[in-house]
Amino acid sequence: MSYLNFKKGSQLFCILMLLVGVSCTNQKKIAPEELEGYWEIDFISQHGETFKSSSAAPLYDYYAVEQMSGFYKKVAPSFRGTFETSEDVTAFKIEMTKAGYFLHFKTPWDEWEKKIIQLDSQKLILEHEKRTFHYKRPRLINVLP
Secondary structure (H helix, E strand, O other), rough: OOOHHHHHHHHHHHHHHHHHHHHHHHHOOOOOOHHOOOEEEEEEEEEOEEEEOOOOOOEEEEEEOOOOOOOEEEEEOOOOOOEEOOOOOEEEEEEEEOOEHHHHHHHEEEEEEEEEEOOOEEEEEEEOEEEEEEEOOOOOOOOOO
C-alpha cells in the first residue's frame, strides 16, 4: 500500500467517524407543549406496509400536557365541530433518555411506552411495538349552524 493510498484511506476513515459521531449525538429536541391538543391518525406502518383507517368517523387522540406529564384520551368528532369524549383517561409522563423521548403510560392494569420519533405543530410520529403511528392535526368543519 502506498503512502498516498494510506493517507486517503485514513482521511476517509476520520471523516466517516466524525459523521457517525455527530449523527449519534445530534438528538432532535422535542418541545413537549407541541403534543397538547387533538391528533388524528393518518396511517400506521409496520414491516414496510402502510395501513389507513377505512372508518367514516375516525377517533382522535387528545393529549393534555403540563410540564413533563399529562393525560390522553380517545375522542370522537361531533357535527358541531367539537369532540365528544368519555371520562376514561390515561396518564403519561414524558421521559428523555439517551435513546430519545418517550411517552410512558400507566394505568392500574398496565404500563407501556411509545417513542416520539417526530413532533411539531402539525405532525406527530410515535413508535410502539414495531409499529409507527403517523398523526396529523385534524381539520374540523362545523356542519351545524
